[in-house]
Amino acid sequence: xxxxPKVEDNFPWDQTMRNHFTTFPKFLIxxxxxxxxxxxxxxxxxxxxxxxxxxIITAVHGGRxxxxxxxxxxxxxxxxxxxxxxxxxxVFGIAASARLWDHRKNYIKLWWxxxxxxxxxxxxxxxxxxxxxxxxxxxxxxxxxxxKYNNPKGHRSAIRISRIVSETLRLGLDDVRWFVMGDxxxxxxxxxxVRVLSKYDHNQFYYIGSSxxxxxxxxxxxxxxxxxxxxxxxxxxxAKALAKMQDRCIQRYPGLxxxxxxxxxxxxxxxxxxxxxxxxxxxxxxxxxxxxLSAHPIAPxxxxxxxxxxxxxxxxxNRVQALKRLNIxxxxxxxxxxxxxxxxxxxxxxxxxxxxxxxVQINRGIxxxxxxxxxxxxxxxxxxxxxxxxxxxxxxxxxxxVCQKPFxxxxxxxxxxxxxxxxxxxxxxxxxxxxxxxxxxxxxxRIERVxxxxxxxxxxxxxxxxxxCCRVLPTKKKGTMVIDVGVCGxxxxxxxx
Ligand SMILES: *[C@@H]1O[C@H](CO)[C@@H](O)[C@H](O)[C@H]1NC(C)=O
Ligand SMILES: *[C@@H]1O[C@H](CO)[C@@H](O)[C@H](O)[C@H]1NC(C)=O
Numbered sequence: 001x002x003x004x005p006k007v008e009d010n011f012p013w014d015q016t017m018r019n020h021f022t023t024f025p026k027f028l029i030x031x032x033x034x035x036x037x038x039x040x041x042x043x044x045x046x047x048x049x050x051x052x053x054x055x056i057i058t059a060v061h062g063g064r065x066x067x068x069x070x071x072x073x074x075x076x077x078x079x080x081x082x083x084x085x086x087x088x089x090x091v092f093g094i095a096a097s098a099r100l101w102d103h104r105k106n107y108i109k110l111w112w113x114x115x116x117x118x119x120x121x122x123x124x125x126x127x128x129x130x131x132x133x134x135x136x137x138x139x140x141x142x143x144x145x146x147x148k149y150n151n152p153k154g155h156r157s158a159i160r161i162s163r164i165v166s167e168t169l170r171l172g173l174d175d176v177r178w179f180v181m182g183d184x185x186x187x188x189x190x191x192x193x194v195r196v197l198s199k200y201d202h203n204q205f206y207y208i209g210s211s212x213x214x215x216x217x218x219x220x221x222x223x224x225x226x227x228x229x230x231x232x233x234x235x236x237x238x239a240k241a242l243a244k245m246q247d248r249c250i251q252r253y254p255g256l257x258x259x260x261x262x263x264x265x266x267x268x269x270x271x272x273x274x275x276x277x278x279x280x281x282x283x284x285x286x287x288x289x290x291x292x293l294s295a296h297p298i299a300p301x302x303x304x305x306x307x308x309x310x311x312x313x314x315x316x317x318n319r320v321q322a323l324k325r326l327n328i329x330x331x332x333x334x335x336x337x338x339x340x341x342x343x344x345x346x347x348x349x350x351x352x353x354x355x356x357x358x359x360v361q362i363n364r365g366i367x368x369x370x371x372x373x374x375x376x377x378x379x380x381x382x383x384x385x386x387x388x389x390x391x392x393x394x395x396x397x398x399x400x401x402v403c404q405k406p407f408x409x410x411x412x413x414x415x416x417x418x419x420x421x422x423x424x425x426x427x428x429x430x431x432x433x434x435x436x437x438x439x440x441x442x443x444x445x446r447i448e449r450v451x452x453x454x455x456x457x458x459x460x461x462x463x464x465x466x467x468x469c470c471r472v473l474p475t476k477k478k479g480t481m482v483i484d485v486g487v488c489g490x491x492x493x494x495x496x497x
Contacts, residue, residue: 329411
Protein backbone atom coordinates (compact mmCIF):
# COMPACT_ATOMS: atom_id res chain seq x y z
CA UNK A 1 0.00 0.00 0.00
CA UNK A 2 2.99 2.22 -0.33
CA UNK A 3 2.37 2.95 -3.96
CA UNK A 4 1.05 6.17 -5.26
CA PRO A 5 -2.71 5.73 -5.53
CA LYS A 6 -2.87 8.27 -8.34
CA VAL A 7 -1.17 5.93 -10.77
CA GLU A 8 -3.53 3.14 -9.87
CA ASP A 9 -6.47 5.35 -10.72
CA ASN A 10 -5.48 4.92 -14.33
CA PHE A 11 -6.27 1.24 -14.21
CA PRO A 12 -9.84 0.20 -14.79
CA TRP A 13 -9.96 -2.24 -11.88
CA ASP A 14 -13.04 -0.88 -10.24
CA GLN A 15 -14.98 -1.01 -13.45
CA THR A 16 -14.28 -4.70 -14.03
CA MET A 17 -14.94 -5.52 -10.43
CA ARG A 18 -18.23 -3.68 -10.47
CA ASN A 19 -19.43 -5.51 -13.55
CA HIS A 20 -19.32 -8.76 -11.65
CA PHE A 21 -21.51 -7.49 -8.92
CA THR A 22 -24.27 -5.42 -10.39
CA THR A 23 -26.85 -7.91 -9.19
CA PHE A 24 -25.69 -7.76 -5.58
CA PRO A 25 -27.17 -5.23 -3.14
CA LYS A 26 -24.64 -2.45 -3.12
CA PHE A 27 -25.12 -1.32 0.45
CA LEU A 28 -24.47 -4.86 1.75
CA ILE A 29 -21.19 -5.00 -0.13
CA UNK A 30 -20.21 -1.59 1.08
CA UNK A 31 -20.82 -2.51 4.70
CA UNK A 32 -18.88 -5.78 4.41
CA UNK A 33 -16.05 -3.88 2.82
CA UNK A 34 -16.06 -1.16 5.42
CA UNK A 35 -15.81 -3.80 8.14
CA UNK A 36 -13.05 -5.66 6.29
CA UNK A 37 -11.07 -2.47 5.81
CA UNK A 38 -11.40 -1.62 9.46
CA UNK A 39 -10.25 -5.13 10.38
CA UNK A 40 -7.26 -4.85 8.08
CA UNK A 41 -6.44 -1.42 9.43
CA UNK A 42 -6.42 -2.73 12.98
CA UNK A 43 -4.42 -5.79 12.04
CA UNK A 44 -1.83 -3.56 10.44
CA UNK A 45 -1.71 -1.07 13.25
CA UNK A 46 -1.78 -3.31 16.28
CA UNK A 47 -0.16 -6.58 15.40
CA UNK A 48 3.59 -6.81 15.42
CA UNK A 49 4.66 -7.24 11.87
CA UNK A 50 5.60 -10.88 12.11
CA UNK A 51 5.55 -12.73 8.82
CA UNK A 52 2.44 -14.59 9.81
CA UNK A 53 0.45 -11.40 10.22
CA UNK A 54 1.65 -10.05 6.90
CA UNK A 55 0.52 -13.23 5.23
CA ILE A 56 -2.95 -12.77 6.61
CA ILE A 57 -3.06 -9.27 5.22
CA THR A 58 -1.99 -10.31 1.75
CA ALA A 59 -4.48 -13.15 1.87
CA VAL A 60 -7.30 -10.70 2.47
CA HIS A 61 -6.08 -8.53 -0.36
CA GLY A 62 -5.39 -11.45 -2.66
CA GLY A 63 -1.82 -10.22 -2.84
CA ARG A 64 -2.81 -6.97 -4.50
CA UNK A 65 -2.88 -3.38 -3.61
CA UNK A 66 -5.81 -1.81 -5.38
CA UNK A 67 -7.91 -2.14 -2.24
CA UNK A 68 -6.46 1.12 -1.05
CA UNK A 69 -7.98 2.91 -4.02
CA UNK A 70 -11.27 1.21 -4.71
CA UNK A 71 -12.16 -1.62 -2.36
CA UNK A 72 -13.35 -4.50 -4.57
CA UNK A 73 -16.30 -6.57 -3.44
CA UNK A 74 -14.98 -9.80 -1.95
CA UNK A 75 -15.78 -12.49 -4.54
CA UNK A 76 -14.92 -16.21 -4.38
CA UNK A 77 -12.72 -17.33 -1.47
CA UNK A 78 -9.29 -15.77 -1.88
CA UNK A 79 -6.41 -18.22 -2.09
CA UNK A 80 -3.74 -17.86 0.54
CA UNK A 81 -0.43 -16.69 -0.91
CA UNK A 82 1.12 -20.05 -0.18
CA UNK A 83 -1.51 -21.99 -2.12
CA UNK A 84 -0.29 -23.57 -5.34
CA UNK A 85 -0.55 -21.47 -8.46
CA UNK A 86 -3.23 -22.59 -10.88
CA UNK A 87 -3.47 -22.13 -14.62
CA UNK A 88 -6.23 -19.53 -14.17
CA UNK A 89 -3.87 -17.32 -12.20
CA UNK A 90 -1.58 -17.05 -15.20
CA VAL A 91 -2.69 -14.53 -17.82
CA PHE A 92 -1.21 -14.80 -21.30
CA GLY A 93 -0.36 -11.90 -23.57
CA ILE A 94 0.29 -13.19 -27.07
CA ALA A 95 1.97 -11.06 -29.71
CA ALA A 96 0.34 -11.51 -33.09
CA SER A 97 -0.14 -9.67 -36.35
CA ALA A 98 -3.23 -9.47 -38.54
CA ARG A 99 -1.19 -10.46 -41.58
CA LEU A 100 -0.19 -13.89 -40.22
CA TRP A 101 -3.23 -14.52 -38.05
CA ASP A 102 -5.00 -17.07 -40.26
CA HIS A 103 -1.90 -19.24 -40.30
CA ARG A 104 -0.51 -18.72 -36.81
CA LYS A 105 -3.79 -19.10 -34.93
CA ASN A 106 -3.55 -22.81 -35.68
CA TYR A 107 -0.52 -23.05 -33.38
CA ILE A 108 -2.30 -21.25 -30.55
CA LYS A 109 -5.34 -23.53 -30.88
CA LEU A 110 -3.10 -26.51 -30.16
CA TRP A 111 -2.33 -25.49 -26.60
CA TRP A 112 -5.05 -23.03 -25.65
CA UNK A 113 -7.74 -24.32 -23.26
CA UNK A 114 -11.09 -22.78 -22.41
CA UNK A 115 -10.20 -22.36 -18.72
CA UNK A 116 -7.17 -20.19 -19.46
CA UNK A 117 -7.15 -16.40 -19.51
CA UNK A 118 -5.27 -14.23 -21.93
CA UNK A 119 -5.36 -11.91 -24.88
CA UNK A 120 -3.99 -12.05 -28.39
CA UNK A 121 -2.75 -8.54 -29.14
CA UNK A 122 -3.01 -7.62 -32.81
CA UNK A 123 -1.87 -4.60 -34.80
CA UNK A 124 -5.27 -4.30 -36.47
CA UNK A 125 -8.62 -6.05 -36.67
CA UNK A 126 -9.11 -9.44 -38.27
CA UNK A 127 -12.31 -11.04 -39.55
CA UNK A 128 -14.17 -13.14 -36.99
CA UNK A 129 -13.46 -16.84 -37.47
CA UNK A 130 -15.59 -19.92 -36.84
CA UNK A 131 -12.86 -21.13 -34.48
CA UNK A 132 -12.79 -17.99 -32.31
CA UNK A 133 -14.19 -19.94 -29.33
CA UNK A 134 -11.07 -22.11 -29.41
CA UNK A 135 -8.77 -19.09 -29.10
CA UNK A 136 -8.04 -16.35 -26.58
CA UNK A 137 -9.90 -13.08 -26.97
CA UNK A 138 -8.38 -10.66 -29.46
CA UNK A 139 -7.54 -7.03 -28.83
CA UNK A 140 -5.90 -4.25 -30.78
CA UNK A 141 -2.77 -2.81 -29.20
CA UNK A 142 -2.70 0.86 -28.23
CA UNK A 143 -1.24 3.42 -30.62
CA UNK A 144 2.54 3.66 -30.39
CA UNK A 145 3.23 6.13 -33.19
CA UNK A 146 4.41 8.77 -30.70
CA UNK A 147 7.33 6.59 -29.61
CA LYS A 148 10.75 6.96 -31.17
CA TYR A 149 12.15 3.96 -33.08
CA ASN A 150 15.34 4.17 -35.04
CA ASN A 151 16.87 0.70 -35.31
CA PRO A 152 17.82 0.30 -38.98
CA LYS A 153 17.24 -3.47 -39.06
CA GLY A 154 14.19 -3.97 -36.91
CA HIS A 155 10.56 -2.99 -37.11
CA ARG A 156 8.72 -0.49 -34.92
CA SER A 157 6.02 -3.07 -34.09
CA ALA A 158 8.57 -4.04 -31.42
CA ILE A 159 7.29 -1.12 -29.33
CA ARG A 160 3.70 -2.28 -29.55
CA ILE A 161 4.73 -5.82 -28.57
CA SER A 162 6.91 -4.73 -25.68
CA ARG A 163 3.88 -3.00 -24.14
CA ILE A 164 1.74 -6.17 -24.12
CA VAL A 165 2.40 -7.04 -20.48
CA SER A 166 1.47 -3.51 -19.37
CA GLU A 167 -1.60 -3.45 -21.58
CA THR A 168 -2.74 -6.83 -20.29
CA LEU A 169 -2.23 -5.67 -16.70
CA ARG A 170 -4.39 -2.62 -17.35
CA LEU A 171 -7.35 -4.86 -18.18
CA GLY A 172 -7.62 -5.24 -14.42
CA LEU A 173 -8.36 -8.98 -14.28
CA ASP A 174 -8.72 -10.33 -10.77
CA ASP A 175 -6.58 -12.91 -8.97
CA VAL A 176 -3.62 -12.73 -11.36
CA ARG A 177 -0.24 -14.04 -10.19
CA TRP A 178 1.74 -14.04 -13.42
CA PHE A 179 1.69 -12.48 -16.86
CA VAL A 180 3.18 -14.72 -19.51
CA MET A 181 4.20 -13.34 -22.84
CA GLY A 182 4.56 -15.46 -25.96
CA ASP A 183 4.51 -15.14 -29.74
CA UNK A 184 1.88 -16.47 -32.12
CA UNK A 185 4.39 -19.15 -33.18
CA UNK A 186 5.06 -20.35 -29.65
CA UNK A 187 3.70 -23.66 -28.42
CA UNK A 188 3.23 -23.80 -24.65
CA UNK A 189 2.84 -26.80 -22.37
CA UNK A 190 0.54 -25.03 -19.89
CA UNK A 191 0.77 -27.56 -17.04
CA UNK A 192 4.55 -27.35 -17.10
CA UNK A 193 4.37 -23.57 -17.05
CA VAL A 194 2.31 -23.92 -13.87
CA ARG A 195 4.89 -26.33 -12.43
CA VAL A 196 7.73 -23.90 -13.08
CA LEU A 197 5.98 -20.75 -11.88
CA SER A 198 4.60 -22.31 -8.71
CA LYS A 199 8.18 -22.66 -7.45
CA TYR A 200 8.42 -18.87 -7.16
CA ASP A 201 6.69 -16.38 -4.86
CA HIS A 202 4.40 -14.38 -7.12
CA ASN A 203 4.26 -11.58 -4.53
CA GLN A 204 7.90 -10.76 -5.27
CA PHE A 205 9.52 -9.29 -8.37
CA TYR A 206 10.32 -12.08 -10.84
CA TYR A 207 11.32 -12.01 -14.49
CA ILE A 208 11.55 -15.63 -15.65
CA GLY A 209 12.52 -17.03 -19.03
CA SER A 210 15.53 -18.19 -20.96
CA SER A 211 18.20 -17.00 -23.34
CA UNK A 212 18.84 -17.97 -26.94
CA UNK A 213 20.48 -21.18 -28.18
CA UNK A 214 22.64 -18.97 -30.36
CA UNK A 215 25.77 -17.65 -28.69
CA UNK A 216 25.92 -14.79 -31.20
CA UNK A 217 22.31 -13.78 -30.52
CA UNK A 218 23.12 -13.67 -26.82
CA UNK A 219 26.17 -11.54 -27.51
CA UNK A 220 24.21 -9.16 -29.76
CA UNK A 221 21.32 -8.92 -27.31
CA UNK A 222 22.16 -10.22 -23.86
CA UNK A 223 22.65 -13.42 -21.92
CA UNK A 224 20.53 -11.73 -19.28
CA UNK A 225 17.53 -11.20 -21.54
CA UNK A 226 14.44 -13.42 -21.67
CA UNK A 227 13.82 -14.11 -25.35
CA UNK A 228 10.24 -13.20 -26.16
CA UNK A 229 9.38 -16.07 -28.47
CA UNK A 230 10.45 -18.68 -25.95
CA UNK A 231 8.06 -16.89 -23.64
CA UNK A 232 8.68 -15.25 -20.31
CA UNK A 233 6.81 -14.66 -17.09
CA UNK A 234 6.54 -11.48 -15.07
CA UNK A 235 5.09 -11.61 -11.57
CA UNK A 236 2.08 -9.43 -10.84
CA UNK A 237 3.84 -6.81 -8.68
CA UNK A 238 6.69 -6.55 -11.18
CA ALA A 239 4.23 -6.05 -14.04
CA LYS A 240 2.73 -3.22 -12.02
CA ALA A 241 6.11 -1.61 -11.43
CA LEU A 242 6.93 -2.01 -15.12
CA ALA A 243 3.64 -0.49 -16.27
CA LYS A 244 4.33 2.63 -14.24
CA MET A 245 7.65 3.37 -15.92
CA GLN A 246 7.59 1.49 -19.23
CA ASP A 247 6.50 4.27 -21.57
CA ARG A 248 9.24 6.56 -20.29
CA CYS A 249 11.70 3.65 -20.40
CA ILE A 250 10.85 2.84 -24.02
CA GLN A 251 11.65 6.42 -25.02
CA ARG A 252 15.15 6.03 -23.57
CA TYR A 253 15.99 3.15 -25.96
CA PRO A 254 14.86 4.09 -29.48
CA GLY A 255 17.85 2.25 -30.97
CA LEU A 256 17.03 -1.21 -29.65
CA UNK A 257 15.96 -3.88 -32.10
CA UNK A 258 13.03 -5.77 -30.66
CA UNK A 259 10.39 -5.99 -27.96
CA UNK A 260 12.19 -8.33 -25.61
CA UNK A 261 15.35 -6.22 -25.47
CA UNK A 262 13.14 -3.24 -24.59
CA UNK A 263 11.63 -5.27 -21.72
CA UNK A 264 15.13 -6.28 -20.70
CA UNK A 265 16.28 -2.65 -20.67
CA UNK A 266 13.43 -1.71 -18.34
CA UNK A 267 14.08 -4.75 -16.14
CA UNK A 268 17.70 -3.64 -15.84
CA UNK A 269 16.53 -0.18 -14.75
CA UNK A 270 14.21 -1.81 -12.20
CA UNK A 271 17.18 -3.89 -11.04
CA UNK A 272 15.47 -7.22 -11.66
CA UNK A 273 17.72 -9.91 -13.18
CA UNK A 274 16.54 -12.77 -15.35
CA UNK A 275 15.70 -15.96 -13.51
CA UNK A 276 16.67 -18.60 -16.04
CA UNK A 277 14.41 -21.59 -16.48
CA UNK A 278 15.77 -24.04 -19.05
CA UNK A 279 12.32 -25.26 -20.14
CA UNK A 280 11.53 -22.07 -22.10
CA UNK A 281 12.80 -22.55 -25.64
CA UNK A 282 13.42 -19.68 -28.00
CA UNK A 283 14.83 -22.19 -30.47
CA UNK A 284 16.85 -19.79 -32.56
CA UNK A 285 17.76 -22.67 -34.85
CA UNK A 286 16.88 -24.12 -38.23
CA UNK A 287 16.39 -27.70 -39.31
CA UNK A 288 15.54 -30.71 -37.21
CA UNK A 289 14.88 -30.35 -33.48
CA UNK A 290 15.55 -34.06 -32.94
CA UNK A 291 18.95 -33.48 -31.31
CA UNK A 292 17.61 -30.85 -28.92
CA LEU A 293 14.36 -32.54 -27.99
CA SER A 294 15.90 -35.94 -27.42
CA ALA A 295 18.45 -34.49 -25.00
CA HIS A 296 16.24 -32.02 -23.17
CA PRO A 297 17.61 -30.60 -19.91
CA ILE A 298 16.28 -32.17 -16.72
CA ALA A 299 13.54 -29.57 -16.32
CA PRO A 300 9.90 -29.38 -17.38
CA UNK A 301 9.46 -28.47 -21.05
CA UNK A 302 7.55 -25.18 -21.07
CA UNK A 303 7.64 -23.89 -24.64
CA UNK A 304 8.74 -24.50 -28.22
CA UNK A 305 9.21 -21.47 -30.47
CA UNK A 306 9.94 -20.77 -34.14
CA UNK A 307 7.51 -23.44 -35.27
CA UNK A 308 7.72 -22.13 -38.84
CA UNK A 309 11.52 -22.15 -38.91
CA UNK A 310 12.10 -25.73 -37.83
CA UNK A 311 10.93 -28.95 -39.48
CA UNK A 312 7.81 -30.70 -38.15
CA UNK A 313 8.89 -32.52 -34.99
CA UNK A 314 7.48 -35.84 -36.23
CA UNK A 315 8.36 -37.02 -39.75
CA UNK A 316 5.87 -37.44 -42.63
CA UNK A 317 3.34 -34.92 -41.37
CA ASN A 318 2.88 -31.17 -41.24
CA ARG A 319 3.77 -28.96 -38.29
CA VAL A 320 0.29 -28.76 -36.82
CA GLN A 321 -0.27 -32.52 -37.13
CA ALA A 322 3.08 -33.15 -35.44
CA LEU A 323 2.20 -30.97 -32.46
CA LYS A 324 -1.21 -32.66 -32.25
CA ARG A 325 0.62 -35.92 -31.83
CA LEU A 326 2.74 -34.38 -29.09
CA ASN A 327 -0.47 -33.40 -27.30
CA ILE A 328 -1.26 -37.07 -26.66
CA UNK A 329 1.66 -37.65 -24.25
CA UNK A 330 1.17 -34.12 -22.89
CA UNK A 331 -2.38 -35.00 -21.89
CA UNK A 332 -1.26 -38.20 -20.17
CA UNK A 333 1.93 -37.14 -18.38
CA UNK A 334 3.07 -33.60 -19.18
CA UNK A 335 5.67 -33.63 -16.38
CA UNK A 336 7.61 -36.38 -18.12
CA UNK A 337 7.53 -34.85 -21.60
CA UNK A 338 10.95 -35.01 -23.33
CA UNK A 339 12.64 -36.34 -20.22
CA UNK A 340 15.68 -38.28 -21.32
CA UNK A 341 16.83 -41.52 -19.80
CA UNK A 342 19.77 -43.59 -20.96
CA UNK A 343 20.38 -47.29 -20.47
CA UNK A 344 22.21 -50.20 -22.04
CA UNK A 345 21.22 -53.44 -23.65
CA UNK A 346 24.21 -55.25 -22.22
CA UNK A 347 23.83 -58.52 -24.11
CA UNK A 348 23.69 -56.75 -27.48
CA UNK A 349 26.02 -53.86 -26.54
CA UNK A 350 23.58 -51.12 -27.48
CA UNK A 351 23.04 -47.72 -25.91
CA UNK A 352 19.38 -46.77 -25.64
CA UNK A 353 18.26 -43.17 -25.17
CA UNK A 354 14.62 -42.34 -24.53
CA UNK A 355 13.01 -38.94 -24.73
CA UNK A 356 9.66 -39.62 -23.12
CA UNK A 357 6.66 -38.92 -25.35
CA UNK A 358 8.89 -38.37 -28.38
CA UNK A 359 11.66 -40.77 -29.41
CA VAL A 360 13.69 -43.83 -28.57
CA GLN A 361 17.13 -44.10 -30.14
CA ILE A 362 19.26 -47.20 -30.30
CA ASN A 363 22.99 -46.84 -30.90
CA ARG A 364 25.40 -49.64 -31.63
CA GLY A 365 28.06 -49.65 -28.97
CA ILE A 366 28.33 -48.18 -25.53
CA UNK A 367 28.21 -44.39 -25.07
CA UNK A 368 28.49 -42.68 -21.71
CA UNK A 369 25.56 -40.75 -20.28
CA UNK A 370 27.58 -37.54 -20.37
CA UNK A 371 27.89 -37.97 -24.11
CA UNK A 372 24.25 -38.88 -24.64
CA UNK A 373 22.99 -35.90 -22.68
CA UNK A 374 24.63 -33.56 -25.17
CA UNK A 375 22.30 -32.65 -28.05
CA UNK A 376 23.45 -33.99 -31.41
CA UNK A 377 23.67 -31.20 -33.98
CA UNK A 378 20.72 -32.17 -36.19
CA UNK A 379 19.96 -28.42 -36.44
CA UNK A 380 21.77 -25.34 -37.71
CA UNK A 381 22.36 -22.24 -35.63
CA UNK A 382 20.60 -18.94 -36.24
CA UNK A 383 23.29 -17.78 -38.61
CA UNK A 384 22.77 -21.00 -40.61
CA UNK A 385 26.03 -22.58 -39.61
CA UNK A 386 26.59 -25.99 -38.08
CA UNK A 387 29.64 -24.76 -36.18
CA UNK A 388 29.66 -25.95 -32.56
CA UNK A 389 31.08 -22.61 -31.36
CA UNK A 390 27.83 -20.96 -32.41
CA UNK A 391 25.81 -22.48 -29.58
CA UNK A 392 25.42 -21.35 -26.00
CA UNK A 393 25.62 -24.95 -24.70
CA UNK A 394 27.49 -28.17 -25.41
CA UNK A 395 26.58 -30.12 -28.52
CA UNK A 396 28.00 -33.17 -30.27
CA UNK A 397 28.33 -33.78 -33.99
CA UNK A 398 25.97 -36.04 -35.88
CA UNK A 399 28.15 -39.06 -36.37
CA UNK A 400 29.20 -39.86 -39.94
CA UNK A 401 30.24 -43.45 -39.25
CA VAL A 402 27.73 -45.85 -40.87
CA CYS A 403 27.69 -48.08 -37.80
CA GLN A 404 27.14 -45.25 -35.35
CA LYS A 405 24.10 -43.73 -36.98
CA PRO A 406 21.36 -44.08 -34.37
CA PHE A 407 18.14 -45.95 -35.11
CA UNK A 408 15.33 -43.55 -34.34
CA UNK A 409 11.89 -44.71 -33.19
CA UNK A 410 9.24 -41.99 -33.12
CA UNK A 411 6.22 -42.09 -30.86
CA UNK A 412 3.21 -43.55 -32.65
CA UNK A 413 0.75 -43.91 -29.78
CA UNK A 414 0.47 -43.68 -26.02
CA UNK A 415 -2.18 -44.98 -23.67
CA UNK A 416 -2.70 -45.14 -19.95
CA UNK A 417 -3.31 -48.42 -18.15
CA UNK A 418 -5.39 -47.57 -15.11
CA UNK A 419 -4.93 -50.91 -13.35
CA UNK A 420 -1.16 -50.80 -13.62
CA UNK A 421 -1.09 -47.00 -13.20
CA UNK A 422 1.35 -46.68 -16.06
CA UNK A 423 1.56 -45.29 -19.55
CA UNK A 424 2.46 -47.48 -22.50
CA UNK A 425 4.13 -45.65 -25.37
CA UNK A 426 4.64 -47.30 -28.69
CA UNK A 427 7.46 -46.14 -30.96
CA UNK A 428 8.04 -47.25 -34.52
CA UNK A 429 11.27 -47.27 -36.49
CA UNK A 430 11.75 -44.28 -38.74
CA UNK A 431 12.16 -45.81 -42.17
CA UNK A 432 15.37 -44.47 -43.59
CA UNK A 433 17.75 -46.50 -45.66
CA UNK A 434 20.11 -48.13 -43.20
CA UNK A 435 23.70 -47.79 -44.21
CA UNK A 436 25.58 -51.07 -44.41
CA UNK A 437 27.56 -51.71 -41.25
CA UNK A 438 30.24 -54.39 -41.15
CA UNK A 439 30.52 -54.58 -37.36
CA UNK A 440 30.08 -58.08 -36.01
CA UNK A 441 27.40 -57.23 -33.50
CA UNK A 442 23.62 -57.34 -33.15
CA UNK A 443 21.86 -55.17 -35.73
CA UNK A 444 19.15 -52.84 -34.32
CA UNK A 445 17.38 -52.75 -37.69
CA ARG A 446 15.64 -55.98 -36.61
CA ILE A 447 13.86 -53.99 -33.90
CA GLU A 448 10.79 -52.48 -35.53
CA ARG A 449 9.00 -51.17 -32.48
CA VAL A 450 9.83 -50.13 -28.95
CA UNK A 451 7.39 -50.18 -26.06
CA UNK A 452 8.06 -47.85 -23.15
CA UNK A 453 6.35 -48.28 -19.79
CA UNK A 454 6.29 -45.49 -17.24
CA UNK A 455 4.35 -44.69 -14.07
CA UNK A 456 3.09 -41.11 -14.37
CA UNK A 457 4.35 -38.96 -11.55
CA UNK A 458 2.57 -35.58 -11.41
CA UNK A 459 4.85 -34.56 -8.54
CA UNK A 460 8.07 -35.27 -10.41
CA UNK A 461 9.16 -31.64 -10.22
CA UNK A 462 8.40 -31.11 -6.54
CA UNK A 463 11.67 -32.94 -5.92
CA UNK A 464 15.17 -31.84 -6.93
CA UNK A 465 15.82 -32.61 -10.60
CA UNK A 466 17.07 -36.10 -11.32
CA UNK A 467 17.15 -38.15 -14.46
CA UNK A 468 14.86 -41.20 -14.52
CA CYS A 469 16.42 -44.62 -14.90
CA CYS A 470 15.50 -46.98 -17.72
CA ARG A 471 15.79 -50.73 -18.00
CA VAL A 472 15.69 -52.93 -21.09
CA LEU A 473 13.28 -55.73 -20.19
CA PRO A 474 13.37 -59.26 -21.61
CA THR A 475 10.61 -59.96 -24.13
CA LYS A 476 9.46 -62.78 -26.39
CA LYS A 477 7.72 -60.38 -28.80
CA LYS A 478 9.48 -60.53 -32.15
CA GLY A 479 11.07 -57.34 -33.47
CA THR A 480 10.16 -55.51 -30.28
CA MET A 481 12.17 -53.94 -27.50
CA VAL A 482 10.48 -53.33 -24.14
CA ILE A 483 11.75 -50.66 -21.79
CA ASP A 484 10.69 -49.58 -18.34
CA VAL A 485 11.33 -45.96 -17.30
CA GLY A 486 10.96 -44.59 -13.81
CA VAL A 487 12.47 -43.30 -10.62
CA CYS A 488 15.88 -44.91 -10.05
CA GLY A 489 15.90 -47.57 -7.34
CA UNK A 490 18.21 -47.47 -4.33
CA UNK A 491 21.77 -47.94 -5.56
CA UNK A 492 20.56 -48.06 -9.17
CA UNK A 493 23.15 -46.38 -11.37
CA UNK A 494 23.39 -46.33 -15.15
CA UNK A 495 26.75 -48.03 -15.47
CA UNK A 496 28.66 -48.83 -18.60
CA UNK A 497 29.40 -52.42 -17.73
C1 LIG B 1 24.40 -9.88 -34.69
O1 LIG B 1 25.76 -9.95 -34.99
C2 LIG B 1 26.09 -10.46 -36.27
C3 LIG B 1 27.58 -10.55 -36.39
O2 LIG B 1 28.22 -9.40 -35.94
C4 LIG B 1 25.46 -9.57 -37.34
O3 LIG B 1 25.72 -10.10 -38.60
C5 LIG B 1 23.97 -9.49 -37.10
O4 LIG B 1 23.37 -8.65 -38.04
C6 LIG B 1 23.67 -9.02 -35.71
N1 LIG B 1 22.25 -9.05 -35.50
C7 LIG B 1 21.61 -8.06 -34.89
C8 LIG B 1 20.13 -8.23 -34.79
O5 LIG B 1 22.14 -7.10 -34.41
C1 LIG C 1 0.25 -43.63 -9.83
O1 LIG C 1 1.58 -43.65 -9.36
C2 LIG C 1 2.11 -42.38 -9.02
C3 LIG C 1 3.58 -42.52 -8.72
O2 LIG C 1 3.84 -43.55 -7.80
C4 LIG C 1 1.30 -41.79 -7.88
O3 LIG C 1 1.79 -40.53 -7.53
C5 LIG C 1 -0.15 -41.68 -8.32
O4 LIG C 1 -0.94 -41.21 -7.26
C6 LIG C 1 -0.67 -43.03 -8.80
N1 LIG C 1 -1.98 -42.84 -9.38
C7 LIG C 1 -2.98 -43.67 -9.15
C8 LIG C 1 -4.27 -43.36 -9.84
O5 LIG C 1 -2.88 -44.63 -8.42
